[in-house]
Amino acid sequence: MTRSLSFLIAFSLFIIGCKKDGQAPPLTPQGNDSFTAYETHFLDALWKLNPEWGTDEGYHKYDSLLVIPNDKNREAMSLFLKKQQDSLAKFEVNDLTPSNKMDYHILQNQLEYSNWKISVLKDYQWNPAYYNVIPAFAHMLNEHYAPLAKRLRNLHQKMADLPLYYKEAEKQIKNPAPELTALAIEQQTGGINILEKEFADSLKKSIIPAAEQKQMTDRAKLAVDAIKGYISWLQALKSDKPRSFRLGKELYEDKFKYETQSAFSAQQLFNIATERKKQIHGDMVKLSKELWPKYFGKKTMPADSLDLVSRVLDTLSGKHTTAADLPSEIEKQLPKLSAFVKDKDLLTLDPSKPLKVRKQPAYFGNAAVASMSSPGPYDKNGTAYYNIISLTGLSADRAESYLREYNDYTLQILSMHEAIPGHYAQLIYANNAPSLVKSIFSSTAMVEGWAVYGEQMMLDAGYDTSPEMKLMWYKWHLRSVCNTILDFDVHSNSMTKEQALKFLTHEAFQQQAEAEGKWKRVGVTSVQLDSYYDGYKEIMDLRDAYKVKMGDKYKLKEFNEKFLSYGSAPVKLIRSAMADGKDN
Incomplete structure (x- = not known):
């Protein structure tokens, strides 16, 4: 799992403040120069409307903003998507350079996907883990892309609307899937320490005056209370007819089409994988027969392959x-x-790009054993993290x-x-x-x-x-x-x-x-x-x-x-x- 996955769903949380921020500038498409201008404006609007996603990509201009995922903004997003699709359609794709042509198809797919998620999938209603801004807070606190005081002040501003953010989440959620509710509780509980302790510890290391620090810690307490309130609300949530976590075949095929952009359909890939499994089993049996005498001597081989x-x-x-040596063993490799x-x-490798092995942050949840957190394209020299779950504390x-x-x-x-x-x-x-x-x-x-x-x-x-x-x-x-x-x-x-x-x-x-x-x-x-x-x-x-x-x-x-x-x-x-x- 990678950086790109963390904000895959964030695109559908665009918030449109006003017309000038949400729409592309008037264009008379004339080829590649106009397309480049369109992309530039599109991305600038995207980061203002999705500051958490921008933070993850290394774009920090709007770090202090927190968007509220309400119905009004979702409706505005649907309008925004339509306008962007109309703007994109004005370009003659065959007149674009090979690189721009690829970008065109990528953007076209992304706009269609985002509209599908809002109008068809509607996972904002049944996935409580959809609402999680803690990774952005952690990124701002722990990455050194700007002076500590600036990052902390942006965090302080961003926290202001956190209680409203989670109250709105509670309004949106209806009959959630229990598995996703459990994940949300796990992620929020694992990440609360970011604002409850790490923020205060970082303040002590900063040059921010004591009086201002007091204001910031007071707001952090309110933010922590909001997260704890959301956790308690999820824990107490009852539903007679909770949604199944299973997508169903039709939704699955659609999501597969948009998300993988594969040369295959989901059913075709399943069929190919099934045949591949049989081939691998055959090769593994041959190798196991070869290795059996080395490890088992003359013991009779099992009849079942x-x-x-x-x-x-x-x-x-x-x-x-x-368990204790797992991280150091990885570092040696x-x-x-x-x-x-x-x-x-x-391959040509760039040894100047930092890579650190670390214990997987608790706010990730433990759905995967290992992952890579890579810096975004706006922060090319940032640190990449090889995340590995901690086995200490397990039975x-x-x-x-x-x-x-x-x-x-x-x-x-x-x-x-x-x-x-x-x-x-x-x-x-x-x-x-x-x-x-x-x-x-x-x-x-x-x-x-x-x-x-x-x-x-x-x-x-x-x-x-x-x-x-x-x-x-x-x-x-x-x-x-x-x-x-x-x-x-x-x-x-x-x-x-x-x-x-x-x-x-x-x-x-x-x-x-x-x-x-x-x-x-x-x-x-x-x-x-x-x-x-x-x-x-x-x-x-x-x-x-x-x-x-x-x-x-x-x-x-x-x-x-x-x-x-x-x-x-x-x-x-x-x-x-x-x-x-x-x-x-």
Whole structure:
């Protein structure tokens, strides 16, 4: 999971203050110059209307503003979207440069998606986790993009309307999904410390006068009371007919279309993933038979092929670090991964961009074990964070279950995915791409797909050629494949928790703790789990076609860097541009 995911839904929270802020300037489209002017105005309006999203992207002009998500503003947003669609439609797309043409299609999809979320999905009514400004507060408090006093004063201003924000949230929510209510409670409870303690601690380190500090801490107490009030309201909320977290097949297909911008439909991807699972099982059986004598001697192999694989994997999984040493073990891996990428000439890395391993912030919730928080395109030199959940405090059995899942083999693959050559490296390329649109409205499938592709690329280049690592990579790769199967079967069909856990532990060979965590995740997200295999599949198909096109001139590094030069655009748009031989 990445920075781009955190504010994927924020686009539908635009707040229109007045006509001059919400509408594009009058344009007589004349090609690329006019389109560039349109994009510039559009983004400027977006950050004023969505300051939290702007903060996440590194745009801090409107940090002090907090928008209130009420009906009036939502209606204004619908009008805004219509006007933006009308403005965009005035451009002749075939007259635009390849880069602007991609931006055109990205914006067109985003406007349609935002309108669909407001008018059809309406998750602002049934998802209490929709209302959460704590990440923006944390970003402003902890990132050093401006002097501390300025950031604290912006925070103080932003807190003024926090009680109104959460009261409005209570008005909007109707019959929410229980799983999403629980997530909201978890996120708000985990993040309240940002304003309850960390804000006051930062004030003590600032040059702000004592009298002003007193005003700021008083307001922070009111803000904390508002968050606690929202938590209590959610805890006491009763509903005779709560909405199911499942989207249903029609909504799922629509969301998949907008969110992944895939070359496939959701049903097609599910079918492809199902066949891929069978292929992987076959390869894993062959490797397990090869490894069996090494670890079990002359013991009889299990008759059931999946049991055979499970036995070998279970033995290999016993080799792992400790809960206390997990973060430091990850830190040790990063220089090794960087050196390998450089030695094999897979990609040009920028060692000047800071990367830190940290305990996953509590306000994230624990839907995912690891994630990458990357700086936005306006803050290219900001710190990227490799977030990992803390296993301390868990029961011994549960901590052991996680450690066996993230053993000495798969922990390295996790770091390939999250950091090098995965999310950390890719998002640096995206921030350096000339188009802000491709970075801001990033394709989740491209971002996650690249990370999955990067894992295989490292092993194909000889990172660890042992059959043990190969078997563990197959297990890891099954995560992406089975994510797709699980997400579709749960949201489009009616897979139960019991069926899901059996599927994940038996057919995907996951530890119990990992499987339970994945069930929780599929209950609070939708479509996102598809992005891993979808993006991977599209990138591999593109690379195969590019190899044929280039013939003897093909070089892996050249493909990688050309692909990444298009920012985080949908793979199908990158494929079209690369097929035409046109640069970004």
